[in-house]
Amino acid sequence: MAITAASPNPLRAGLDSNRIADPCNIVFFGASGDLTKRMLIPAMYNLRLGDVLPTNYGIVGFSRSEKSDDAFRDEMKSAVDTFSRTGEARDPMWSDFASRLTYVSGSFDDPDAFRRLRERLDANDEQLGTAGNRLYYLSTPPGVFATIVQQLAAAGLGPRDRERGWSRIIIEKPFGTDLESARALQAEVNAVFEERQVYRIDHYLGKEPVQDIMALRFANVMFEPIWNRRYVDCVQITAAETVGVEGRGGYYEQAGALKDMIQNHVVNLLALVAMEPPISPNADHIRDEKFKVLSALRPIREEDVAKLTARGQYGPGLIDGKPVAGYREEPSVDPQSTTETYACVKFFIDNWRWADVPFYLRSGKRLARKHSEIAVRFRGIPHRIFGETGDQIENNTLVMKIQPDEGVSIRFNAKIPGQKMHIRGVTMDFNYGPGFGVVSAPAYERLIADAMRGDATLFTRWDAVERAWEAVVPIMNRWAESRVVDFPNYLAGSQGPQSADALLVADGREWRRI
Amino acid sequence: MHVDSVSDTKAILEQLRQSRLAVAVDHKANPAASAAMLNFLVFVDDPTHREWVLERAARVANKHPSRLIVLDSTSTISGVDITTVVLDSGDSVLLSERVDIGVATTGHAAIISLVQELSVPDIPLVLWWSGGRLLASRTFSGLTQGATTVLLDSSGKVRGEEAIRELGEFLTRFPNVALQDLAFLRLAPWQDMIAQFFDDPALREDLFSLTALEIESGSAAEALYLAGWLGSRLSWEIAGREAFRDRSGRTIPFTKIDKGDQRRVASVVLRAGEATYRAALSAEDSNVVELSVDGPKARPIKYAPLRNIDNTSLIERAIIENRRDPIFETSLLTVRDLLG
Numbered sequence: 001m002a003i004t005a006a007s008p009n010p011l012r013a014g015l016d017s018n019r020i021a022d023p024c025n026i027v028f029f030g031a032s033g034d035l036t037k038r039m040l041i042p043a044m045y046n047l048r049l050g051d052v053l054p055t056n057y058g059i060v061g062f063s064r065s066e067k068s069d070d071a072f073r074d075e076m077k078s079a080v081d082t083f084s085r086t087g088e089a090r091d092p093m094w095s096d097f098a099s100r101l102t103y104v105s106g107s108f109d110d111p112d113a114f115r116r117l118r119e120r121l122d123a124n125d126e127q128l129g130t131a132g133n134r135l136y137y138l139s140t141p142p143g144v145f146a147t148i149v150q151q152l153a154a155a156g157l158g159p160r161d162r163e164r165g166w167s168r169i170i171i172e173k174p175f176g177t178d179l180e181s182a183r184a185l186q187a188e189v190n191a192v193f194e195e196r197q198v199y200r201i202d203h204y205l206g207k208e209p210v211q212d213i214m215a216l217r218f219a220n221v222m223f224e225p226i227w228n229r230r231y232v233d234c235v236q237i238t239a240a241e242t243v244g245v246e247g248r249g250g251y252y253e254q255a256g257a258l259k260d261m262i263q264n265h266v267v268n269l270l271a272l273v274a275m276e277p278p279i280s281p282n283a284d285h286i287r288d289e290k291f292k293v294l295s296a297l298r299p300i301r302e303e304d305v306a307k308l309t310a311r312g313q314y315g316p317g318l319i320d321g322k323p324v325a326g327y328r329e330e331p332s333v334d335p336q337s338t339t340e341t342y343a344c345v346k347f348f349i350d351n352w353r354w355a356d357v358p359f360y361l362r363s364g365k366r367l368a369r370k371h372s373e374i375a376v377r378f379r380g381i382p383h384r385i386f387g388e389t390g391d392q393i394e395n396n397t398l399v400m401k402i403q404p405d406e407g408v409s410i411r412f413n414a415k416i417p418g419q420k421m422h423i424r425g426v427t428m429d430f431n432y433g434p435g436f437g438v439v440s441a442p443a444y445e446r447l448i449a450d451a452m453r454g455d456a457t458l459f460t461r462w463d464a465v466e467r468a469w470e471a472v473v474p475i476m477n478r479w480a481e482s483r484v485v486d487f488p489n490y491l492a493g494s495q496g497p498q499s500a501d502a503l504l505v506a507d508g509r510e511w512r513r514i
Numbered sequence: 515m516h517v518d519s520v521s522d523t524k525a526i527l528e529q530l531r532q533s534r535l536a537v538a539v540d541h542k543a544n545p546a547a548s549a550a551m552l553n554f555l556v557f558v559d560d561p562t563h564r565e566w567v568l569e570r571a572a573r574v575a576n577k578h579p580s581r582l583i584v585l586d587s588t589s590t591i592s593g594v595d596i597t598t599v600v601l602d603s604g605d606s607v608l609l610s611e612r613v614d615i616g617v618a619t620t621g622h623a624a625i626i627s628l629v630q631e632l633s634v635p636d637i638p639l640v641l642w643w644s645g646g647r648l649l650a651s652r653t654f655s656g657l658t659q660g661a662t663t664v665l666l667d668s669s670g671k672v673r674g675e676e677a678i679r680e681l682g683e684f685l686t687r688f689p690n691v692a693l694q695d696l697a698f699l700r701l702a703p704w705q706d707m708i709a710q711f712f713d714d715p716a717l718r719e720d721l722f723s724l725t726a727l728e729i730e731s732g733s734a735a736e737a738l739y740l741a742g743w744l745g746s747r748l749s750w751e752i753a754g755r756e757a758f759r760d761r762s763g764r765t766i767p768f769t770k771i772d773k774g775d776q777r778r779v780a781s782v783v784l785r786a787g788e789a790t791y792r793a794a795l796s797a798e799d800s801n802v803v804e805l806s807v808d809g810p811k812a813r814p815i816k817y818a819p820l821r822n823i824d825n826t827s828l829i830e831r832a833i834i835e836n837r838r839d840p841i842f843e844t845s846l847l848t849v850r851d852l853l854g
Contacts, residue, residue, distance in 0.1 A: 009718060010747045011709035014841035015702070023714070049819050051703075055710050055805075092802055096817040129714065129813075 021452035022166070023056035024133035025124050027117065029148055030140035031061025031072070031103065035172070037079035040139060043444040045080045045089060048097050050441075052449050056129035060120055061103045062113075072103035085442065100128065108144045114155035121157070125165075132165025135451055139172050146188040158192040170199040170451050173264055175460075177254065178476060179469040186462055199451045199459040204265040206443030206450075206458055209406040212432065213272045213374070214286075216400065216408060223398070224277075226378065228353045233395060233509075235359045236375040237269050239402075240367040240514045242319050244492075245341075249332030257311070257343040258472055258479070261363035267294070267468045268460065270359055273374050273400075274349055283457040287464065294467035298348040305478035307506075310499040312342035313484075314366040317492030324366065324492045338484040341365045344500045345475065346507075358507065362500060366492035368514045372402035375512050386421055394425040399512075407431035517594040520615050521624060523631040526594050533598040534609055541600050552833060553639040554580045555629060555657065559587035559646055567644045570826045575610055578833065581634050582612040585625060585653075587645070591616040626656040638662040640833050648680045649687070658688055665832045667825075669697035669735040669777045675853050678738065682850035685843055694832035696825060697735035697777070698842050704740060704779050707793045707803055707818050711784075717811055720786035721748070724766055727758070730773040730780040730794075737770045740779065742849035743841070752851045768852075795820070 026044070028036050047053050061072050077098065080089040089097070104120055106113020124130050136152065138145055149169070152158050159167035171189070176182025189198055204210060217223060226232070239261055245252040252260065268290075275289040300308055315326040328335050342364030349359065378396040386393065397411040409429045416422040450458055490497040495514055504510050515529045556571045558564050568584060575582040576599060595614040613632060617625050633639055641661040648654055648666075658664050664684075668677040684693055712721040727744065731737035741758075744750075750758035750766065758766045774780030774795070781794035789809035796802040801820045807813040 009709055009712050009721070011705065011712060011721070011744075013747065014839070015706055015709060051706055051710075051818060055713055055816060092796065092798060092817045093819055129716075131715075 021052075021054045021449065021454075022133050023054045023129055023131045024135055024165075024452060025058040025060060025121050025128075025130045026135045026137060026448075026452070027060045027062055027121070028137045028139060029062045029108070030138070032063040032065045032075075033139055035139045036061070037075070038083050039442075039444045040137065040448070041076045041079050042084040043442065043448055045084055045094075045097055046086055046441070047445055047449055049086055049093060050445075052445075054452070056131070057100060058121075058124035058128045058130050059101050060117065060124070061101070062117060063103075063105060064107055066105045067103060069102045073098045073101050076101060108140065108147050109151065111151065111154055114151045114157065118155050118157055134165065134167045135170065136168070137170045137448075142172075142174055142177070142185075145171060146185055149189050149192050153192040159194070159197055160192070166197070166454070167193070168197045168199060168451060168454070169193050170201050170448075170459075172201055174255070174259065175200050175465050176469065177259065179466070179473045182465060182469050186466075190462075195462055196456070198462070199447075199456055200462075200465060201447055201451075202264050202268060202460055203443040203447065205268055205460070206447040207402065209400065209402040209432065210269065210272065211458070212406070212408075213269075213400055217273075218277050227376075229355050229357045231378050232354075232357050233377045233379045234357060234507075235270075235273060236377065236512055237266055237273070237359065237361045238371060238373050238375075238512070238514065239266050239269075239363040240369060240371045241363075241365050242367060242370045242493075244314070244324065244327065244366050245330050245333070247331065249330045252341075253333055253337060253339050256339045257341055257363050257365070258345075258475060262343050262345060262361055263468050263472045264460070266361045266363055267471065268464075269374055269402075270347065270361060271464065273376070274354055274359070276353070281457065283455060283459075284461075286457055287461045291461065291463045291467065293349060293351075294464055294471065296349045296351040296354075297467070297471045298350045300345075300347075300471070300474045302474045302478045305475050306482075308346045308503075309475050309479075310342075310344045310497060310503050311340035311479060311484075312364065312490045312497030312500065313337070313339065313487040314341050314364075314490055314492045315488030317366065317494060319366065319493045326488050326492065327366075328488065338487060340479070342367075342490060342496050342500065344496075344503060345472075346503060347471070360504065360509075360511070362496065362511070364490075364496050368493055368495055370404055371514050373512075374400040374402070376400075377509075386423055392425075393423055397512075401431075405431055515596040517596070518592075520594055520617065520620055520628065523628060526596065526613065526632065529594075529596045530598075530611060530613065533596050534611065537598040537600060537609060551578050552580045552637055553633040554578075554582045554833070555585065555633075555639060555641045555661070556582065556644065557585045557587065557641070557653070557657070558644045560644070561588040561590060563644060564588050564590060567642075570829060571642065572612070573826045574829050574833065575612060577830070579610050581632070582610070583629060583632055584612070584614040585617045585629075586614055587618050589616070589618040592618075622651075622653040622656055625653055626660070629657060630660060633660070638833075638836055640665060640836070642666070642829065648677065649683060655687075658684075658691055661691055663692040663694060663832060663836055664688075665694045665696070665829060667696035669733040675734065675738075678735065678846065678849050679853060681846055685846070692836060692838045693843070693846075694835070694839070695735075695739075695842070695846070696828050696832075697733070698739045698743075698845065699828045699831060700777065700825075701736060701740055701743065701779070703803075703818075703820055704782060704793070705743060707805060708744070708782060708784070708791075710805065710818070711791045711793075711807065714813075717789075717791075717807065717813075720789055720791070720811070722760070723762075723764075724748075724760070724784055724786050725764065726767050726769070726783075726785040728769040728771065728781075728783040730771040730782075732772070732774040732776040732778045732780070734770065734772075736777060736779050738849045738852070739845055740782065741768050741770070742845040742847075742852065745852070746841075746844040746848040750848075752848070755852065755854060758852075793818075 104117045125132050176185050271290040271293045275293045278285040278289045313327050327341050328337050344362035347359045376398045380395050393413050399409045401407045407430050409427050411427050413423050414426045416424050515533050517525045558567045597612045599610050639661045640663045641657050643666045712718050729737040745758050753759040753765050756768050784791040792806045793803050796804050803818045803820050805816045
């Protein structure tokens with residue numbers, strides 16, 4: 001067999017970095033923003049330290065503010081020193097990394113700025129050997145996503161305009177503010193990029209425990225036979241936070257818990273836990289299965305919204321023993337705001353596996369604990385043979401813990417030692433951290449590296465985004481129409497509004513404690 | 515807690531139970547919740563090396579819930595010492611157990627029987643062998659039979675070409691046991707850097723027309739393993755003790771230079787016609803490697819973090835892998851053939 005430049009590198013076999021990315025340039029739009037400083041550049045630097053980046057790479061920051069390459073490098077050095085998980089940047093690694101950083105200033109609708117961006121990227125191809133490959137990262141406010149995509153195309157930076165190299169685009173959430181705007185944005189994006197070139201990032205999906213869900217389900221045989229309506233009573237998915245809106249009151253007023261969390265993060269968790277086994281770990285095979293599950297979500301009719309959902313808004317209360325303000329007292333929040341900071345929804349999945357099994361999804365801010373988990377509650381035993389003792393025999397529950405603890409616990413019943421047959425619920429707990437003795441890399445590092453390698457497994461495909469919007473639109477509509485009279489309806493630091501409890505009580509169930 | 519007799523397994527197991535109970539009560543934990551992930555068996559017979567080995571073993575065991583069984587053949591202790599420690603694991607309380615056994619005067623059959631009694635069934639048993647002899651030791655062979663993974667360092671206590679030859683035989687004798695050599699594991703950053711040169715498609719072809727290989731290293735095992743790895747990845751044949759032959763029949767001289775700190779590679783030079791690929795420790799910072807390509811396809815010098823992995827992390831890595839590594843095994847067999 002003839003050996004050519006196209007032959008794979010045989011030295012990569014078996015190495016940790018056997019999926020090293022192609023040489024490429026990464027352009028961060030919104031490079032002066034908080035996300036770039038806190039997450040993206042520290043993530044890039046750590047990928048460099050971990051030797052995950054290709055040998056030939058360039059990083060270009062693009063933003064409105066005027067600054068020189070050197071000023072940008074100084075800013076990013078300070079960002080890495082402050083926010084990197086590996087501590088302060090040190091030479092010679094930092095100087096090597098900084099030499100790849102450049103900056104282009106300009107407005108997102110300025111064709112001249114995009115012309116300068118193109119010149120910079122072409123120069124990097126020549127000087128850094130980045131081979132014409134480009135990854136664009138939109139970490140800007142969503143309102144300018146479409147404009148940037150249009151300008152990329154106009155400047156000849158879109159994939160179809162160029163003769164060599166690949167082009168990919170990472171788009172931060174939210175992808176649209178409702179179904180209509182999401183479809184409009186998709187049309188704009190799709191006019192320039194093919195779907196396989198679009199990476200819609202949901203950092204939640206890059207978290208290690210979320211990936212562990214797939215391993216738990218599809219690398220073990222014992223769960224699959226009972227992972228269905230015959231044995232599962234209900235599934236509860238919780239994403240609870242203790243923080244408030246953290247200075248993002250302006251954004252949150254337009255979003256609310258339903259759009260900010262349920263429509264993307266929590267619905268994605270539902271898809272992972274409910275989907276059929278994919279035929280391979282290939283990105284599209286996994287995303288096909290997720291799409292099928294989301295397509296099977298029973299549409300919620302607007303007239304059923306009141307009985308299938310609940311919403312809340314926090315008032316003043318205590319978090320960790322310290323008083324915190326209510327939502328309406330937060331900066332940039334309307335004192336009469338009706339934006340929900342808590343949302344819960346009861347979904348059904350109309351397919352053979354899950355028919356009539358309720359999936360209860362909830363997410364809220366300023367709750368009692370920071371706590372995310374998926375709890376699969378199994379049906380009760382069919383016949384009690386230990387009935388005489390009067391013991392409470394609990395339903396078995398399997399809990400996939402996402403944060404802050406990452407692990408799996410199983411709740412089952414056991415006999416209390418002694419002469420009498422007393423039964424009690426006990427918990428078997430596995431924590432990933434101590435279990436494997438390793439700390440997982442932050443989600444952004446994993447996701448950026450995946451996008452550079454062209455692995456879209458952990459990114460959301462358009463059809464799934466569209467289905468997720470379709471699932472929540474009736475709720476959004478109904479909530480927009482109906483007047484809220486009881487906000488704020490839960491105390492900061494509590495378990496959430498009573499209306500959420502009532503939703504489950506009506507079904508003869510109760511929420512797991514946060 | 516202490517038991518005088520190493521052969522009184524009943525008393526040792528009872529003391530283990532008592533130790534676990536006492537610690538669990540102190541921490542308001544369930545004494546039954548000692549979720550051991552592995553049996554970690556450590557054999558040490560060199561008093562000068564003992565502290566080094568035991569400190570690292572304890573670090574690993576304190577991170578991974580395990581039953582650590584130390585077979586101490588240095589005459590430093592007699593009898594059996596038992597301790598239980600609480601691992602830091604967030605909300606949960608996990609217990610890890612340690613049994614130190616003085617085996618300087620204990621026969622191999624008794625040692626093997628003792629280990630069988632004390633090991634937690636149905637979980638992996640990792641043997642870290644820090645003894646002076648390998649296959650010639652009946653204790654080593656006996657313990658290996660019950661192990662899932664055997665870990666050693668051919669650049670440490672068991673050194674030299676003879677050790678590598680024996681490890682070649684190990685693969686034949688124990689086909690179901692995963693063998694891990696720290697000397698090979700610590701080469702990972704160098705393998706990655708060498709691979710990096712040829713990630714560039716324009717340089718890829720040079721990989722298949724290499725004409726010379728030079729490795730500077732403070733110990734022989736690392737240099738030999740790196741050469742063996744490169745040779746096996748590129749399907750080279752052996753052409754004497756200091757040369758390979760590639761698929762086109764070209765002879766590739768291999769020069770091994772003894773230079774630098776022990777267990778550390780100092781530089782690797784690959785030549786392909788007029789091109790020279792060099793990865794060498796930076797004079798400015800020994801944790802950084804300078805990568806250069808000279809000749810017709812010259813590239814600017816680049817810097818890469820060496821990411822020298824400490825021994826404890828290497829041990830962890832071997833434990834987590836817990837499977838045979840075909841890349842290591844083919845590299846080892848190539849070195850064995852090279853040594854003749």
